[in-house]
Amino acid sequence: MNKFLLDNGLKKEIAEEKLRGAKALVSASTKDGIVFVTENPSIIRKTTEIYDRIGLGIIGSVADIKKIKRILIDEADKKGFFTNPQDVHFRPLVESIASFLEETFSDPRVTSFGVKMVLAEIGSKPQNDKILLVDYEGGVGNLKNEEYVILAAKHDILKEKIKNLLSDNEFHDLDADQAIDLIKNAISQTRENDNPLTFEISILKRSKSQRQKFERLEQGRALS
């Protein structure tokens, strides 16, 4: 018998420990598409394409990020190959990653994933965009489909800053560039020192012509 069974309390602690120090990530639905903006001083990639219209923003431990990306991409690609790219849907993908995380979390023999993520699907107009949060326990958030979501340790402070900067506007009415500047600004206001921040920024473009909507706009550190 395995002597080292982990109860949920301990697993939660492990997950939170892995998430400690994770940088903020904000995703918002704008006129031009869904943007992912995250502070990222490393070469690790926290935003990624899952399938054509579906993108992922994820924070947490590097190893776990890679595992989650792999699971999502593998599942979407297998489905797309078996049927057709337009048959890869958002909802089943979210449900399956949530149930996978829930299963892992409630299995006392394995350690927990230390990740939080936002999964998003671009629609024909901002009102049709879908943004959902999934946490390491398999909990799904933003079921009311608010136009933006925040993953951050200092969630409340960042939310306040974004609210102030938005004033009477809504993300739905902003261009992608305006929204990105606003989010960058808000994140910068929550930093502890004056060092300039580097960001990773990606977008799911609301374009009719190209099938793959995901585009990288900025990558924290120059890669070459």
Next chain:
Amino acid sequence: MLFYKNQIKAYVESLSSHNLTQTENSNILHGTTIVALKYKSGVVMAADMRVTLGGGGGASETGLDSFEKIFLIDEKVLMEIAGLAAIGLQAVRFLKFEIKHWEKTEEEKLSFEGKANILSQILGQFSPLALKGMATVAILANKEQIYWLDELGGKYSVNNWIIGSGRPYGVAEVDKWKKDLTRKDAVKLAVKALKNAEINQQTGPNRLIYTIGEKIQKVSKTELNRMLGGKS
């Protein structure tokens, strides 16, 4: 390493149970000529459009002379297929999906050489079929390089190539290839080769022609007529 290896395996296994007779074997490759040639700043890819339904007959017998044998793999790469159409189409699909999967999981662009190696592995997986007479070959090109890939997955870098049942009739023309051809001369040469391959109805009269330069362009009928000076 192929992500879709199990899918390829299942496909090959399901086809491997068939044993083609000698007559079927000899007929199955008939009806195709594909050509690829380098020119000064790019590559021409040309193909006839005939599909034969298991036999070596002409268009009247098959009724299909409008099959596109050149495929857009991505914005820089084209692929041509010859041999058993069903397997060629599968190879195209597997290649596209493998590339997409690789680029997403690695979050990097895949090199042209990398794409060619994936295709060589896919065709290698198909080799049990080739040995039973269900052979499929391919040409993969970007604007700088042409690879011809044989039915066992062999990959050869070439400057010019013609393959398919029309090869014996068109190869003399393709052998006239020289370095630094203009785009127009390269297209003319490819068309001449396809035309010669029509002998004995080895190849259909319809043609599909693309050039890969800064971007991929289809050579329209009007443009082709202009290049050939009114003759087609």
